[in-house]
Amino acid sequence: MKTDEQKVLIFTDLDGTLLDHYTYSFDAALPTIDRLQKMGAIIVPNTSKTKAEVIELNERIGLAGAFIIENGAAIIIPKDFLPEKPRGAQWASGFWVVSFAPRRSHWTGLLSKLAADFNGEFEAFSDMDIERICEVTGLSKEDASLASQRQYGEPVLWKSSADRQEAFIQQAKKYGASPLIGGRFVHLCGDTNKGKALLWLVNEYKRQHQRISISSIALGDGKNDIAMLEVAGTAVRIASPAHEPPQLTRETRVITTKGYGPVGWTEALDQLVPPIHNTIKEN
Numbered sequence: 001m002k003t004d005e006q007k008v009l010i011f012t013d014l015d016g017t018l019l020d021h022y023t024y025s026f027d028a029a030l031p032t033i034d035r036l037q038k039m040g041a042i043i044v045p046n047t048s049k050t051k052a053e054v055i056e057l058n059e060r061i062g063l064a065g066a067f068i069i070e071n072g073a074a075i076i077i078p079k080d081f082l083p084e085k086p087r088g089a090q091w092a093s094g095f096w097v098v099s100f101a102p103r104r105s106h107w108t109g110l111l112s113k114l115a116a117d118f119n120g121e122f123e124a125f126s127d128m129d130i131e132r133i134c135e136v137t138g139l140s141k142e143d144a145s146l147a148s149q150r151q152y153g154e155p156v157l158w159k160s161s162a163d164r165q166e167a168f169i170q171q172a173k174k175y176g177a178s179p180l181i182g183g184r185f186v187h188l189c190g191d192t193n194k195g196k197a198l199l200w201l202v203n204e205y206k207r208q209h210q211r212i213s214i215s216s217i218a219l220g221d222g223k224n225d226i227a228m229l230e231v232a233g234t235a236v237r238i239a240s241p242a243h244e245p246p247q248l249t250r251e252t253r254v255i256t257t258k259g260y261g262p263v264g265w266t267e268a269l270d271q272l273v274p275p276i277h278n279t280i281k282e283n
Contacts, residue, residue: 006213008041009205011068011198011228012265013220014049014057016183017238020261021221022138026061029262032269033061039273044068044201046194046218046228048155048182051076052146071180071187071224072197073101073152082208099152100197101190107154110175111188118168121160125150125185128157137184153189155182180224183242187224194220195227217272219265222246229254236268 012018019026026033036043045054045067054067054076066077077086077096089096108126125148128136133144136157158165165186169179172188180187198218206214218225218232221240229235230250237245237256245256255271257264 005211006215007205007209008036009202009214009216010036010041010043010269011046011194011216011218011232012043013194013222013225013228013238014045014047014054016221016240016242016261017219017225018045018061018262018265019057021183021240021242024139024143026262029265030061032266032273033063036269036273037062041273042066044198046072046198046220048153048180048185048187048224050147050149051151052149053143056143056146066201068194068197068201070101070150070152071182071189072192072194072227073189074099075197075201082204084208086204087207098200100192100200101152104150104152104154107152107177107188110172110177111154111156113175114168114171117171118160118164121158121164122168122186123157123159125155125157153187155185155187157184158186181222182224183222183240193227194218194225195229195231198228199231217269219268220246221261234272236265238264238268 018029042065043063044065047054047069048071049069051069054069066075066081068075075098086096086098089098111124130141130144133147134141139147172179177188178191180189202214202216216233218228219236219238220229221238223246226246229248234253235248239245239257239260241260248254255268257267259267
């Protein structure tokens with residue numbers, strides 16, 4: 001089918017990727033964000049953060065499109081982002097919401113079972129007050145309050161050895177969880193990930209824009225970004241001051257930045273833009 005237009009969807013992790021690992025600043029990326037949006041590219045945050053956090057960040061950054069929260073647990077879609085109601089979506093608080101995971105209470109209940117075998121070895125996010133969240137994340141009180149408003153998975157701060165963490169993960173899997181290791185937390189969640197959510201949104205966008213050719217880029221720095229980095233048209237591994245880049249099985253169309261966080265984000269996308277439509281295959 002002949003297409004009339006090409007569209008680039010850029011799926012980006014936030015902490016350690018678009019946001020600096022330590023300061024959460026995105027200033028270094030703002031000129032590139034402005035250029036991308038002017039050329040019609042769509043920037044989709046794809047993050048472990050909550051809906052409340054991303055709404056606030058989008059306002060500060062200047063993003064107004066769809067976004068993916070809590071490691072692929074749900075896609076939040078503004079009313080005017082797509083021509084039609086997304087398949088399987090429910091209208092809630094001014095957005096279409098497509099959910100892929102059980103609610104948070106399911107996972108906090110599971111943690112109660114795990115505590116019997118791992119007593120004192122982890123700290124659940126739901127047990128932290130705002131001051132404690134600030135302490136372990138470096139967030140301000142305002143941002144920590146937004147981070148506490150989780151709807152789906154449950155982050156766990158691991159306090160024991162790596163071997164015990166692996167044992168915890170294996171035990172959680174026996175209870176039906178699919179844990180993900182993020183930059184700061186082990187995320188107890190369902191069989192969802194950033195890659196599955198990316199593919200759902202790309203396919204839904206294609207379904208509703210059949211005369212538009214879609215290309216996708218994913219950018220991330222952590223293990224919980226691997227799924228989206230593996231399935232996007234082009235994968236960008238953002239260098240981190242805290243850990244090694246995520247290991248991928250794919251070998252083609254992979255970029256690893258030299259710069260950290262938003263500096264690396266800009267470095268990669270300045271390399272891919274403006275000849276982006278000619279260099280990235282459709283996903």
